[in-house]
Amino acid sequence: MSELVLRDVSRWYGNVVAVNGVSMTIGPGVTGLLGPNGAGKSTLIHMMGGFLAPSSGQVTVDGQRIWKNPSVYRQIGLVPERETAYDFLTGRQFVRAMAKLHRLPNPEAAAERALAMVEMVAPADRIIGNYSKGMKQRVKMASALVHDPPVLLLDEPFNGMDPRQRLHLMDLIRKMAAEGRTVLFSSHILEEVERLAHHIEVVIAGRHAASGDFRAIRRLMTDRPHMFVVRSSDDRRLAAALIADPSTRGVELTSGGLEVEAVDFRRFSLVLPQVARQADIRLWEVAPADESLESVFSYLVAS
Known part of the structure; x- marks a missing residue:
């Protein structure tokens, strides 16, 4: 079981402060990250995933610093909000490439397992550029799961999914949390967070506004x-x-x-x-x- 810890984390771009002195601990189970557009949710997730350096403060997983520490990247799976898949590849090629980057012993088998988890085996040989928004979300999810990480960071993972796909992903997230994984996901649809998250972290204007069960916060x-x-x-x-x-x-x-x-x-x-x-x-x-x-x-x- 893994634990993400942020201590007094800030991130600024010139004179613009995106995240200001945020401290929080994300443990096993499902945690919802809430905030209005522009609140700093994506910036926080990118710092937790090791894709963005904190301007100050520190982000760790199980006590190890994440930024510029490739040894911990095997512990983290990231689904960013923006499109990150290569449109000229097929879904299968993309997920296999991620498996090879992680130097998995059997990248082909790992890719097939991840594609099956998100119900993307049938369209896996189609070009990603021809996928719908929901299918692109699912192939990104497969790439995040291919190395079987204990920590999952999902930035607006339900975007573009139809109701059946959304329900399937919710069930998958619940299953992974029941296995002891640490799952953090952001969403602007409050009903999704209410149905999934046992714990919420609220960020407003780059600051940490509240933490805990939403009923207890109220x-x-x-x-x-x-x-x-x-x-x-x-x-x-x-x-x-x-x-x-x-x-x-x-x-x-x-x-x-x-x-x-x-x-x-x-x-x-x-x-x-x-x-x-x-x-x-x-x-x-x-x-x-x-x-x-x-x-x-x-x-x-x-x-």
């Missing part, structure tokens, strides 16, 4: 209003009681129950059962309405 944001859906035996009376308490800023009666905006989360969690008990109202459901990844990401970007 619960730590106590300075932000929390939205709850509440269902009870008497929603109208409960609404009247809650709106009078300073822990709430708004209560809306809907067909599905009450939508409550709590500005003091801790007080609200204590007041709600007390109010219901005093009014002899039975609580049937109390559920957070804003602990989705989308809502957490929106809060962080707006902060």
Whole structure:
């Protein structure tokens, strides 16, 4: 099991700072790297993959520095967002070339195994220039898997894939994580991250904004209003009681129950059962309405 560690990593281009003092640890399992366009996600992934030098700080895998250290490249598989395959080669030729660059003992067998993992055996003898965007993504994935690395860095790996291809890649990523690999992937589609990642790292404007399970991050944001859906035996009376308490800023009666905006989360969690008990109202459901990844990401970007 491998571990990627970034310590106070920065990267700048002239006067432009792309990444500023980022520290994070990426361990086994699936980690989602989130951030708006231009946040520095690709720059971070390229530094983790050894393709870009940090301007300051250090990136290591299992304690070994990555930059200018070819001995660790066998441990890392990288799928960059930009096209990196040679259009004049066939898919099979490209993946075999990657296997030979890694000096694998049987590059032909390794290439066939990697192509099979991404369901690209049938079109492997076609020219890459004639592939669809989704097929190019899959052949890049095969090239990253050909040397069986313990660490996978995937920059927007689902771009251009149809729904069936996307589901297959999700299953493959889950399988690799279950085998103990360290998988980091970036995506601008929050639903993909929510379905795959057990852990998220959020980067905004080149800085590290948050780390952890997105629901836990939301619960730590106590300075932000929390939205709850509440269902009870008497929603109208409960609404009247809650709106009078300073822990709430708004209560809306809907067909599905009450939508409550709590500005003091801790007080609200204590007041709600007390109010219901005093009014002899039975609580049937109390559920957070804003602990989705989308809502957490929106809060962080707006902060």
